[in-house]
Amino acid sequence: MSDWADNPRLNTWLAAQQAAFPAWSRETRQDWDFTVDSLDRLERLLRERFAGRAELVAAEESGRPEVLVPGWYLGEVLNRNYGTAWHRNPVEPTHPDQPKTPFVQLPEEPGAEYEDEDDIPPVCNPFTEIRGLFVRGPDDHLRDAVIRYER
Template sequence: MSDWADNPRLNTWLTAQQTAFPAWARETGQAWDFTVDSMDRLEQLLRKRLAARHDLLAAEAVEQPAVAVPGWYLGEVLNRNYGTRWHRNPVEPTHPDQPKTPFVQFPEDPEAEYDDEENMPPVCNPINEIRSLFVREPSYHLRHIVNRFERWVPLRDHSG
């Protein structure tokens, strides 16, 4: 999966979001510092701006900054705080089960063995997580994503 971590399709998307981020941040009127605590503010902003699911789907369909930049930001918070890395299929997916949008996960550990899915390191597809805010129970929060990574990091640190 190493070519999923460095390919033109991923790199083009990352560059577009990095370029759009400063204008998006100014437009929100908030300071974005890539801390875990900023997840609550990001969620509030998304819930306010994308109040209806059709707003989210419309913004996502054309990769507008309204969804793509917050997705990038969420992934960057995980990358900067937990050591995950971006990945994206180097070719346009043809199967519905293949991820269409970039995701973050821990770097592969060739020595790791996982006995079941419960023990596998978490993966986060930020665009899907943003979409989930509008289809899951109201008690679901972006903070839950962070918690999945926080719980796994000590296990990862002790294994290597």
């Protein structure tokens, strides 16, 4: 899966989000410090901006920074605080079960063979987590995405 961690499709997406982050940050009028605590502010911002999942997904599919940058930001919070790294299919997925959006994952141990899916290092798709806010209800929080990394 190493080509999933370094490929033109992923690297182009990461560069675009990193470049869009300063303008998005200014537009939100908030200080984004990549801490776990900042996820509460990110969640409030998303819940205020989008009326529901359909509106959020439409914005995501059209490539709007109001969704893409928060997805990148959530992944970066995990990367900077828990050691995950970005991954993305190097080619456009053709099967509906393949992830279309980038995700973060803890590094695999060198030479490790995983017999069970539960043994694979934890994965977080920030876009799935953000979409879930509008499906799972008010008791679901972005902060919950970090629980699997706190051991």
